[in-house]
Amino acid sequence: MRILRQGLMLAAMAAAPASAQVADLRSADQFRVCADPANAPVTTRDGTGFENKLADYFGQLLDRPVTYAWFPSGMGFITKTLRAGTCDVVIGYAQGDELVQNTNHYYTSVYGLVTRRDGDLARVDRLSDPALKDADIGVVAGTPPATHLARNGLAANMRGADLFVDRRVQDPTGDMLDNIRSGDLDIAVMWGPLAGPLVKGDPDLQFTPLLHEEGNPRLFYRITMGVRLEEQEWKRELNSLIRRNQDGINQILHEAGVPLVDDFGKQVMP
Structure with a gap:
């Protein structure tokens, strides 16, 4: 998955200025989300998943309607959605994966x-x-x-x-x-x-x-939003929203029943 079509994407990026490509891909009037349509309780086509609710929240903050590009999670997800330009953000993405550019973690x-x-x-x-x-x-x-x-x-x-x-x-x-x-x-x-x-x-x-496990691998992980590799301005905009609205994000997650811990693995209570 890590090398899936990377050569083709890098060649395409080199063929045109990054600023032009970003302008062509990112929507200016919609909050376009890449998501799995059947990944309850995270995302669902009927909008009941907690990431659906986070998408609605960010859509309100940006004053843009939320739209989705649906594709099953797993092999090909990023290639068929984010990199294809049919959407602009993956709401939940583990920190550190090289297929996307990660925002700051939001939980x-x-x-x-x-x-x-x-x-x-x-x-x-x-x-x-x-x-x-x-x-x-x-x-x-x-x-x-x-x-x-x-x-x-x-x-x-x-x-x-x-x-x-x-x-x-x-x-x-x-x-x-x-x-x-x-x-x-x-x-x-x-x-x-x-x-x-x-x-x-x-x-x-x-x-x-599991708050008491010792040794690697660790059992707690930071979750970010994923954007295209070249979209620095978009990442900074999302980072600003995350920083200024962390309490609202936490409320949605707590209400959904998502267990939260801090960066040291200590439980964060509602």
Whole structure:
């Protein structure tokens, strides 16, 4: 994914002045968002995801209507949306990926544990807990918690879900939650912005952030907005909006149930 069509894009950038290209691509009268149409609770075509609400908020701040370029997340997402010029910003993007230029981060979140509220594992808050020795543990393959589970001797306990799927036809997050409810899984390690909103208010399930894990990889990550590599002015404009409206952003995230931590991994309460 990191080298996907980069040579072609760099050649195109060299063929025309960056300022002209930016002027041609970025809309001056719409807030055009690149998004997955079926990535609940993050983005959905019906506008109920928390990133949809953040898009609405930024559209109001910019006094522009929000429009979307829809494409499934995963391979080809940036190429088919942001780089194709059909949209101008990816609302949620992990800091440090070279496919986009990152804004300043607008929140930091953390992986955590989903359990039944009345279950034997409801008090577990770290992956080294001996109570996990005989547990069936759901985890998305290739994610940082899988490394911690293996380090703690729990590789055989892991029940993996795929990382890159077309969420229009597959729902690994929802499947794991259903399996915890049914007892097919005892516990799941999940990314907070996915699990937190889905578990919020659930009478049967709870989310416990993993705030005490030691060693790498870390389990909390900064989330930014992604823009095209050459769009410095647009990045600065978004950075200014993020800085001046952080309280409003946090309110939307807290109301959605997204677990927030500071840059040191300490929980930020509503």
